[in-house]
Amino acid sequence: MFAASRLPVQACLKSAARVPRVPLARTVATAATRSTLLNAARRAPIASPSSLRYLPVKRAYSDAKVYSRSKPHLNIGTIGHVDHGKTTLTAAITKVLAESGGASFIDYAQIDKAPEEKARGITINAAHVEYETTNRHYSHIDCPGHADYIKNMITGAASMDGAIIVVSATDGQMPQTREHLLLARQVGIKRLVVFINKIDQIDDPEMLELVEMEIRDLLATYGFDGEATPIIMGSALAALEGREDGPEGIGRARILKLVQECDQWLEVPQRDLDKPFYMPIEGVFSIPGRGTVATGKAERGTIKKGDEVEIIGFGQRMKTVLTGIEMHHKELDRGEAGDNMGALLRGIKREQIHRGQAIIAPGSMKSIKKFVASLYVLSKDEGGRHHPFMANYRPQMFSQTCDVTCALTWPEGVEDASKMVMPGDNVEMVCSLVHDVPLEVGFRFTLRESNKTVGTGVITQILEEGTIA
Ligand SMILES: Nc1nc2c(ncn2[C@@H]2O[C@H](COP(=O)(O)OP(=O)(O)OP(=O)(O)O)[C@@H](O)[C@H]2O)c(=O)[nH]1
Numbered sequence: 418m419f420a421a422s423r424l425p426v427q428a429c430l431k432s433a434a435r436v437p438r439v440p441l442a443r444t445v446a447t448a449a450t451r452s453t454l455l456n457a458a459r460r461a462p463i464a465s466p467s468s469l470r471y472l473p474v475k476r477a478y479s480d481a482k483v484y485s486r487s488k489p490h491l492n493i494g495t496i497g498h499v500d501h502g503k504t505t506l507t508a509a510i511t512k513v514l515a516e517s518g519g520a521s522f523i524d525y526a527q528i529d530k531a532p533e534e535k536a537r538g539i540t541i542n543a544a545h546v547e548y549e550t551t552n553r554h555y556s557h558i559d560c561p562g563h564a565d566y567i568k569n570m571i572t573g574a575a576s577m578d579g580a581i582i583v584v585s586a587t588d589g590q591m592p593q594t595r596e597h598l599l600l601a602r603q604v605g606i607k608r609l610v611v612f613i614n615k616i617d618q619i620d621d622p623e624m625l626e627l628v629e630m631e632i633r634d635l636l637a638t639y640g641f642d643g644e645a646t647p648i649i650m651g652s653a654l655a656a657l658e659g660r661e662d663g664p665e666g667i668g669r670a671r672i673l674k675l676v677q678e679c680d681q682w683l684e685v686p687q688r689d690l691d692k693p694f695y696m697p698i699e700g701v702f703s704i705p706g707r708g709t710v711a712t713g714k715a716e717r718g719t720i721k722k723g724d725e726v727e728i729i730g731f732g733q734r735m736k737t738v739l740t741g742i743e744m745h746h747k748e749l750d751r752g753e754a755g756d757n758m759g760a761l762l763r764g765i766k767r768e769q770i771h772r773g774q775a776i777i778a779p780g781s782m783k784s785i786k787k788f789v790a791s792l793y794v795l796s797k798d799e800g801g802r803h804h805p806f807m808a809n810y811r812p813q814m815f816s817q818t819c820d821v822t823c824a825l826t827w828p829e830g831v832e833d834a835s836k837m838v839m840p841g842d843n844v845e846m847v848c849s850l851v852h853d854v855p856l857e858v859g860f861r862f863t864l865r866e867s868n869k870t871v872g873t874g875v876i877t878q879i880l881e882e883g884t885i886a
């Protein structure tokens with residue numbers, strides 16, 4: 418499934434960048450110098466990523482209007498390599514759609530608003546915005562591209578039904594372009610739209626063609642439809658600044674095209690409305706005078722104000738009542754699968770719950786500690802490990818909104834328990850988690866180790882449930 422990704426076209430692109438054609442060479446050199454400088458600035462040490470582990474998702478729960486469920490709702494977002502323009506594009510979409518009343522303009526500084534994000538010019542926390550087209554209502558999550566914050570990207574992507582992958586025309590595909598494609602696939606995203614950004618910096622149309630060919634190959638490599646996936650070229654910055662540059666436009670016109678392609682190509686999935694309610698918790702915050710709100714995407718079922726629910730995971734099983742439901746500052750009487758919502762919980766303190774737990778219909782789901790999984794271990798070419806590992810290897814497991822350390826061992830009855838797992842292998846192993854988390858047979862997960870994705874898997878059998886602390 419994940420064939421080697423060294424593409425001839427990529428070599429082509431690199432050599433094209435070296436050809437001394439004057440306008441193109443100048444463009445590329447400037448872009449390369451700029452990105453080298455930016456990357457060096459980004460390597461400066463900052464607060465360790467682990468201290469940013471449970472940063473709350475930035476959403477408010479107040480001044481609510483009523484949400485009207487008049488259009489199909491889709492959860493999408495921007496993913497892709499650091500600095501390729503995801504946040505600029507997110508701001509540009511709201512700006513362009515605000516003209517037709519489909520959005521409130523959210524500028525760049527309101528999306529990357531944490532002091533550290535502002536200081537470093539990068540996204541750290543996934544941020545949520547909403548907009549509407551004539552056909553649909555969208556929740557949009559702007560994900561971080563920086564490798565240090567990929568855990569926030571995975572959590573954000575876990576609630577997307579489809580995604581926009583942003584690729585800068587000046588760089589082409591880069592390591593997190595590939596990693597995000599893999600992770601998007603792994604969290605169950607089936608369709609993507611590609612936005613090739615920063616075309617204002619490219620003079621040579623051949624260069625854009627090469628980037629497009631390269632992306633189509635890459636999409637196919639990661640199991641997406643390489644031929645039919647819409648690819649839109651434009652400049653998010655031009656759209657944001659109201660520049661069009663040329664008769665066909667590179668800004669506003671391309672954003673409208675992008676949104677149109679999202680409407681047409683990204684499908685609203687069949688929602689599991691008939692199953693018991695289940696919402697993995699993505700963020701938690703408190704509203705003075707009202708209580709604690711848990712945010713996340715409802716994965717299945719429906720819920721009404723006043724319904725009893727249970728919060729499970731990490732050694733807890735607490736009953737409470739849902740006293741309010743909101744989506745993007747608008748109140749709802751009833752939440753349903755697919756909603757990216759905030760749930761106001763009676764009598765729960767902010768510090769009692771956290772990301773990785775789940776809100777469920779009472780008794781409908783278990784929190785598990787040990788399971789058998791079918792694993793694929795990424796090869797070196799796919800960005801995975803360079804060396805084999807043995808039993809008791811302890812990577813970090815990401816599934817839904819949780820991330821937890823696990824130990825991998827061979828199932829009972831395996832003849833040679835000292836055998837090694839090679840990069841590129843498909844194996845069946847037992848995963849023992851350090852905390853119990855609410856997961857089920859069939860759920861997919863990703864394994865990561867020191868900032869790289871090393872494997873992907875699916876749960877095939879539950880061996881042990883968590884115990885209540
Ligand atoms: N010339 C040009 N610059 C752009 C364009 N889009 C974004 N930029 C610039 O590229 C830089 C990075 O943009 P961001 O939107 O922060 O990139 P990002 O992908 O959100 O970055 P992370 O979230 O940190 O991964 C900023 O300086 C933007 O102004 C564009 O279309 N043209």
Ligand SMILES: [Mg+2]
Pocket residue numbers: 503504505529539540559560561562
């Ligand atoms: Mg960003």
